[in-house]
Each structure stands twice: as structure tokens, then as C-alpha cells.
Amino acid sequence: MFDRVWLDANLCTMTVAGEGPLGVIPDGAIAAKDGRIAWVGRRAELPATAAITTRCDGAWILPGLIDCHTHLVFGGDRAAEFEMRLDGASYEQIAKAGGGILSTVRATRAADEDTLVAGALPRLDALLEEGVTTVEIKSGYGLDLPTEARMLRAARRLGQAREVAVLTSCLAAHAVPPDFAGRRADYARHVAQEIIPAIAAERLADAVDAFTDSAIAFTPEETALVFEAAKRQGLPVKLHADQLRDDGGAALAARVGALSADHIEYANAEGIAAMAKAGTVGVLLPGAYFVIRETHPPDVAAMRAAGLSLALSTDCNPGSSPAVSLLLMLNMGCTLFRLTVAEALRGVTVNAAAALGLADRGTLAPGLRCDLAVFAIGRPAELCYWLGRNPCVSRVRAGEDARVVGGG
Numbered sequence: 001m002f003d004r005v006w007l008d009a010n011l012c013t014m015t016v017a018g019e020g021p022l023g024v025i026p027d028g029a030i031a032a033k034d035g036r037i038a039w040v041g042r043r044a045e046l047p048a049t050a051a052i053t054t055r056c057d058g059a060w061i062l063p064g065l066i067d068c069h070t071h072l073v074f075g076g077d078r079a080a081e082f083e084m085r086l087d088g089a090s091y092e093q094i095a096k097a098g099g100g101i102l103s104t105v106r107a108t109r110a111a112d113e114d115t116l117v118a119g120a121l122p123r124l125d126a127l128l129e130e131g132v133t134t135v136e137i138k139s140g141y142g143l144d145l146p147t148e149a150r151m152l153r154a155a156r157r158l159g160q161a162r163e164v165a166v167l168t169s170c171l172a173a174h175a176v177p178p179d180f181a182g183r184r185a186d187y188a189r190h191v192a193q194e195i196i197p198a199i200a201a202e203r204l205a206d207a208v209d210a211f212t213d214s215a216i217a218f219t220p221e222e223t224a225l226v227f228e229a230a231k232r233q234g235l236p237v238k239l240h241a242d243q244l245r246d247d248g249g250a251a252l253a254a255r256v257g258a259l260s261a262d263h264i265e266y267a268n269a270e271g272i273a274a275m276a277k278a279g280t281v282g283v284l285l286p287g288a289y290f291v292i293r294e295t296h297p298p299d300v301a302a303m304r305a306a307g308l309s310l311a312l313s314t315d316c317n318p319g320s321s322p323a324v325s326l327l328l329m330l331n332m333g334c335t336l337f338r339l340t341v342a343e344a345l346r347g348v349t350v351n352a353a354a355a356l357g358l359a360d361r362g363t364l365a366p367g368l369r370c371d372l373a374v375f376a377i378g379r380p381a382e383l384c385y386w387l388g389r390n391p392c393v394s395r396v397r398a399g400e401d402a403r404v405v406g407g408g
């Protein structure tokens, strides 16, 4: 006897148990026991009954969606800067007016933990309403130990305030803070020697991230220092790589066995091949590509040919991607990067789980967490097709109905 079964549903299992790359099982059933998936298959073959039966009226069930790259916690926002730019202000004028990433650093340093949590909740809720059950959240707007730690504590609290699994990444190596102006290498050493050990001692981070960009962030050598510090603490690493130019970030990520290399618009063929060989997931972030009006898309054809696993994410952040819709990213991944529907949907489920090093979710298979997203759609392609329509009708976390608004 199961705890609960879902019937009258079509399943995208993302496994070989079903048809095609989405692992489709039409007229399927899922059974849960103790928060895990106990059985998946055709309804006609369901082997036992359950205490609770949920009929889905022909809806489609996917693994709970996973947003594997966000900067959801930050102080302030940059709407005024967005408006200034459209009114004709130059980047220099905006910088002089205190804009850009350092304005977010200032606002984040000035915000206490409660303020950071309250500011992030509406953004998190928007993701949850679309069926997200796991979200990654980075630090990276403190660029000093107290604020980086506060951001990560706020991220952990979000996971308690809502029915969602939150994974945290320490992105202290996001930019050079004003206090280290002109001393980029010194700051990278500070991150490696002071910030990462202290964050690890408090168990605030599940991974360490960095931004390799020789012009506006850190060189591959400085990034390697940060990654060595992560390794000493037993933390896996991820990388913002080759977003605006080819800095060899993809190859670096592969060399250190990173879980993922993200953005990778300019990754070269050797880097892509090395990532595929190392099992490093490529995380594509079409929201940032769209907002900064980039014109050099990632070489998806080469990535596909190399057998690289691809994920898709919102990159939700106040500057380059104020995106709070993973469904919109599905459309953008298909429209801007020419991903297939199956690639896009695998990119927010099974491959997003791999980008976070999670083996217990991302597919519908016995033994995995029973995290589900249920959509009232006629076919899976609709999730990628609509812009601004949310067909998510319910969210299940560890076998239980998950409300969007938590507490109580």
C-alpha cells in the first residue's frame, strides 16, 4: 500500500522508462511512500492502492522544476538605473551616479538579514508558482565576510520560510569590492584564505562559485586559488565562465571537475569537449543574454555534438537578469539559443539537478524524492511555447502538496 497515488496524468519521467528524450508515459501513474517515489508507470499496471488518490484530469506531471543558478538575495534593485539608461544615460554617467553592481553591493551591505529575506520572498514565490521545488541561491553582493555570510544565512532562511529546497553557493569572487580597488589579486587571496574557510566553518555554503572574466572579474589563475580553497573545505565548485569573452573558463571548469560552467556564450570547442568529458554541466542563461542584448549566442550545435549536458536557469539578479520566471527561460532557451523542447525541459529538471550535484531528484524514478510539478497543458511543448502564461496547477514536495506561501 502506497501513501498516495496520482492518476489520470501524462508523465515526463526524463528516464528511459518512457518514450523519447522526455521519457513520456501517457496515461501514467505515480505512487509515493515516505516522501519518495515508490512506483512510476502506466496506470493499468499500478500494483497497489493508496490511502490518498489524486486525479489529475489529463494534466502533465514533470519532476519538480529546478532553478540551478540564481542571485535571488540582494539589497535594493536597479530599476532606476534601467530607466536612466533608456532615457539616454551612458554607462559612465550611470557609474558616476553610483549605479552598476557596486550599487547593489552598497544596498546589500546596508540591509540586515530580515530585510534581505523579505526582499527575496516575492521573487522566490514567483518561481514556486511555476512549479519550482529546488532553487540555488548565490551570495556575491557583499564581497566582505560579514555580508557574504549574511546573504547565505538569508538564503538558508528562505528554504525554511517556504516549501522549497535551497542550495547555497558562496560567490565572494563575483567582483572586486571598492575596498580592494586596484588590488584584484589581493582580494582573490582574501576570498581563498579568509572568506571561504569562515563560510565553510559555519556550513553556510553547499558550493563555491566564481566569475572568471579577465576584464571585469578574476583571471583563471585567481579563480584557481579560490577553487583550491573550496577543495580544502570539501566544497564542490561552479563557475561563471566565458560570458563576454573567451577566457578559457570552460576548460578551467572541466580541469577542476566543476559541477557546472555557466553562461559559456564564448566557450571554445576544446573547452566544450573538456566539459563534456569531465561531466561538467553547461548552464545556459538566456535572460542575461536578452537583457544585455548580447549578440553572440552559445554554440549549442557544438555543445550538442560534444554530448554536453545542458541546463537552463533564470540567473535572477538585479542587473543583467531580473528574471523571476523559469518558464519564460524555457521559451528564451528555445527561441534565442535554438534548444529543442526536450533539451529545454531536461535543462530545468534532470540536468539542473546534475548542475547542483543532486542525484536524488530531477527525474521521475523509484527511490527519488517525490517532488512534482503538475501542468494543465495538452503537450510538453506548451511549457516552452507560451510567453507569460503559467499552467502550473500544483506542486508536490516530498510527496506532500506544497503551498506557494509557507508558514502557518
Ligand SMILES: [Zn+2]
Pocket: 069, 071, 240, 315, 317
Ligand atoms: Zn550569475
